[in-house]
Amino acid sequence: MRPLVHHITNYVTVNDCANVTLAIGAAPVMAEAPEEVAEMVGLADALVLNIGTLSSGQVEAMLLAGRAANARGIPVVLDPVGAGATHFRTTTALRLLDGLEIAVLKGNAGEIGTIAGNEARVRGVDSAGLAGDPADVCRRLASRLGCVVAMSGPVDIVSDGNRVALVENGCPMMGAVSGTGCMVASLTGAFAAVADDPFAAAVAALAAFGVSGERAAQEAHGPGSFRPGLFDALAGLEPAALGAGAGIRLE
Amino acid sequence: MRPLVHHITNYVTVNDCANVTLAIGAAPVMAEAPEEVAEMVGLADALVLNIGTLSSGQVEAMLLAGRAANARGIPVVLDPVGAGATHFRTTTALRLLDGLEIAVLKGNAGEIGTIAGNEARVRGVDSAGLAGDPADVCRRLASRLGCVVAMSGPVDIVSDGNRVALVENGCPMMGAVSGTGCMVASLTGAFAAVADDPFAAAVAALAAFGVSGERAAQEAHGPGSFRPGLFDALAGLEPAALGAGAGIRLE
């Protein structure tokens, strides 16, 4: 049976999150009403929290769902979209990290840098820079938070505080389509739902997404046709695609 | 003039619902603010209620809109997404069925089985089984509720309590794309807006969707390219496609 990935996410890219979850072989469910959120977590194999269009009600739902996920021992993935852009997003990201046991924190350089307390710059929901060596920022933040940190970028970086993996694949077209960061968080949730090691899950998600993006870009005529191609490529991904050639490098 | 189908629906697949409504030749409108929901129903030819990302405010909007639709005599289609997965969804589905005159109840086996009081299993928003003969469950539930029951699945079943129709078409790709169930509810609303017989409307919607899916699957390279193809096929559907070859069988 497909692993079930419960999402509390933004309304901009939620459909892409659902379809990417299906494409990789898992099943998505979205629920955030306080009346049902903990009960829905009871059926799920992973929980993805994404603050892309945050509301105060959603924060409470995330805490309720996160505690239920922690109690059941299923992994929680946090995508702190736009942390650093506004105080509401930054403090919510920190509050979720403080109140919940997060398995994987996935963000871009600006978001991760903000949470690390570095002088990161975030503009809207796009990263605009990070002070310091990225791999070092990830490793130290992972160590401090006690979770896996996955930083997406031209070279993705994943660390659990000890190990550091670089994933060097993907293509510029990724940035021309809305929601690619959110989709990676959903994929991470799908992999974490079935993997014992959240570090491996994050690496696999980033590698799978990057390889699929490269394949889709070869056929695309622009961002419009790139997107369906990305879903096709993800759904057609063979396990060997995540081996040599996927651009994974352990530091 | 295109029939207007008012939706109160989930934010995951709402764009697909809008586009599928347009593709079949109707016009969608989405509105759920208590300030306007009854007034908007006053312009509509059918109302579709979908509980896929339910909130308490939305339940009240559905009741307001549903009563206005009943008062005007326009058909109401209910898609009880995830009934059986959480108490909130199950009780809301029952509350809507109790408080409103529903023309067509459209769900998967788990959702319909839950409402029928059978030992159905629902996981997230996907059906995971139904005890008892499906056609019999539909016929008896339709008879008890006094509405048409449409159960989607490998073979779709539609009953008004007397008649039973089976629709045997479609393709596995349907399950690889988010929102196909929601799209069928929107199509049912579009057909019900212009048909005198909601039983015929539900059968036509399921047949049209299945035939379109089969056509789209022939050209698709995966779920990503399947989806635009599905909209193309729906928009290009000729009336004869719903005749022989559409897989409709009256029991």
Added chain:
Amino acid sequence: MRPLVHHITNYVTVNDCANVTLAIGAAPVMAEAPEEVAEMVGLADALVLNIGTLSSGQVEAMLLAGRAANARGIPVVLDPVGAGATHFRTTTALRLLDGLEIAVLKGNAGEIGTIAGNEARVRGVDSAGLAGDPADVCRRLASRLGCVVAMSGPVDIVSDGNRVALVENGCPMMGAVSGTGCMVASLTGAFAAVADDPFAAAVAALAAFGVSGERAAQEAHGPGSFRPGLFDALAGLEPAALGAGAGIRLE
């Protein structure tokens, strides 16, 4: 650096708005929580307000964001989706026009006619007619409101109260896809973010969208394949495409 276009918009077409903003070379951000909306405007280069799935909370967020945008002197684009269909939409559109300095009011004939006080008819979110000469309605409304009025239709009309431009391009397929009106508002925001003259921004947005639609229609097999083609065409648009051949005519 890409101009940042802050949106407060509907949940039906929000993903299209995000992708169209990226396709034209700007960056989208969506935020509407009262906790952050003014702060997010502080990072933005334009603000787009779209009332397609209005709620009372969203109206307050629009006023907060709009005031912050006015204080910073960045342009505000208003898309009064469905004004004329319900009192809530009509009065909200008028309230936003009254309380904020709007740079561009973009709507269809029914919405613009409603705001102009003409006997316009709106059904759902689609225009169903306008009494009076459209160019004259636009020119007089622009003059009265002190903003640019852009009326989309088979021939688009833009006026700032003095100048009137007609944009005659596009294709019937536009109406077969959900969200084309919303996408034009997002494009207008993207152009207004970098143009000194909002009149020129609105004309450019309508021309770019129409030309892209014509190109996409040539390759499309229906509305499903038209949509990705539209994004591809927008992303590939060369500046010269907005010169002769774009169907722009100054009255």
